[in-house]
Amino acid sequence: MSTSVVLEKVEKRYGAFDVIHGIDLNIEPGEFVVFVGPSGCGKSTLLRMIAGLEEISGGALLLDRERMNEVAPAKRGIAMVFQSYALYPHMSVYKNLAFGLETAGYKRAEIEPRVRRAAGILQIEKLLERKPKQLSGGQRQRVAIGRAIVREPRIFLFDEPLSNLDAELRVQMRVEISRLHRSLGNTMIYVTHDQVEAMTMADKIVVLNAGRIEQVGAPLELYNHPVNRFVAGFIGSPKMNFLNARLEASDGEGTVMSVGGNTVRLPRRLKAGAPGDTVTFGIRPEHLVAEREAWIALGTVNVDLVENLGGATMLYTTTPDGQALTVALDGQQDVQRGANLKVYFDPARCHVFAADGIAI
Template sequence: MAGLTLKNVIKRFGALQVIHGADLEIKDGEFVVFVGPSGCGKSTLLRMIAGLEDISGGEIAIDGTVVNDADPADRHIAMVFQSYALYPHMTVRKNLSFGLTMNGNPKADTERRVAHAADILQINELMDRRPGQLSGGQRQRVAIGRAIVREPQVFLFDEPLSNLDAELRVQMRVEISKLHKQLGTTMIYVTHDQTEAMTLADKIVVLRSGRIEQVGAPLDLYDDPANQFVAGFVGSPKMNFLKAKIEAATSDGVTVALAADPGVRLKMPISSRPDIGSSVILGIRPEHFVDAGAGDADLTVDVDVAEHLGHTSYAYAAVSGEPLIIEQPESRHAADQQQLTVGLPAKRCFLFDAEGRRLR
């Protein structure tokens, strides 16, 4: 097992710079998830750690050893790909053992490692089948098993569940979490799925346009996002954002009025003092609305669509053309509502300036 450090890591493709000075420390045994929208650089960063992409600047160290110029095979890492990358003409057993055999690993040790991986992943009954005879979930187990037999210091996962259906994704997510607890090995996992990130990670790294926006434990990012981008990206459904203006400022906070309904005002404690009349963004998560009269202000919205999921409902609504999502317990949500009045609790709201910087 090993920790990993990135120091001012840069990646350029010709004149185009796609990673801008990434600094990150991953402790031995941590499960770290890279998240961000498509094209943000998360897979590129993973491939540089693996040695599949050269770095243009900075330093990558695994277990204290700089590996900038080390071949992928010498980095003591194993990578699991989205596409499984199994040999179709080989049995599961041969897929698991092939890399070790080609590297001249002793036969007895190879058999021990293969048996150990098969036991961990519960695929003993699949050992004589070929990939074409396996389901998607079974193929992904084999791909993970091929990484396990290498006994790496670091596991890398590049969107390994994106080809699976929803039910299998949940199942494999649990299996990967159990695997991490069992092995205790450092794992780095790339996904665009916030649910995977929130449930799997010890630490989440949020990327945007090749830059690290924030690093922290899942609930820390959820409760204390550094800026509007992180607030909107972490959490599902995502945070609602409503345009507002600073109406008044006192020594203990500011009063904001919603642009969509200027009669809705909230007093919020913030340390900075934005100018009176300046534009801001009020953020509130769908699950943080309360009953009308139970918050610090009431907001009436027009309901476009309601989704009823049994234990909860989502109202997809708008106020003066600004969209928002409201989550309510199923028992409080009528199926035919055209309008809905909810409460805004100031203590659960966030405030951002026009550039997305966090004010509160």
């Protein structure tokens, strides 16, 4: 059974220090929601407040419209998976999965099918008699997730569960957690600082910064339409290019600006700004190309470094006015370090941010 989660002006204070500032958020039943943001932004604190491991200083937490502020963690119907596996080293995998149910007073006849079901979902049936020291990192993480599954919770909470895994295992576990969500259908809230995890796993992403929500939306909504420079810079890999620019003119046909030592005309008007304003021009590396005159010329750049990745070629360049610009070209391109390269951009893919960081 899926559960809705509603935060109404939720606050968290440690003495006189505010860390969560009046957050409002609505999570629909069965959604996979990812909290993402830099270290210290409050995402883990918010997750722990939902779990009941941190008191709520102000506002309300509602699960299926029922206020949970004063409800004990064990009675909220929530299971949490932490960054640390925290497995009992002297117990078998089976005992690790069953232990929480045993301490909660469940009988063996109830525990057995739950453990077998969780093991089947996670494909660890053949590991039930092993000890944690005999498992790989990915297998240990599956066991940690299995301990949450056997509780049959209303909501799953994940606090950076893949941080201890190597790159290959992280990709594999991302797929498995997404598959688990489709299989179980429970509401899941997942915390990570890795925006690639957020983009690939989430139905909805919540971008946090300094205890406040910057933007909430589907992954591609945030990628294509960031509301400010912070979201634009945090979502997307490689990171969006930001170039200092100046508005020169605006009329019914478009906007003229100086950017990267060149004059660029955009075929659309901005939502705000006046000639003479200092702004930031944003363009993602993958939205820059070489020699496509149907697009708008950003200018000629000097290539400082070339990274040939096989499926893509990364160019680290410098604009005529000395600003850094990363260009991601498809496939294997014959570009040499030190070369001068004329680059173009799709006007539908560029972004302009006012001095306060708001997208205009």
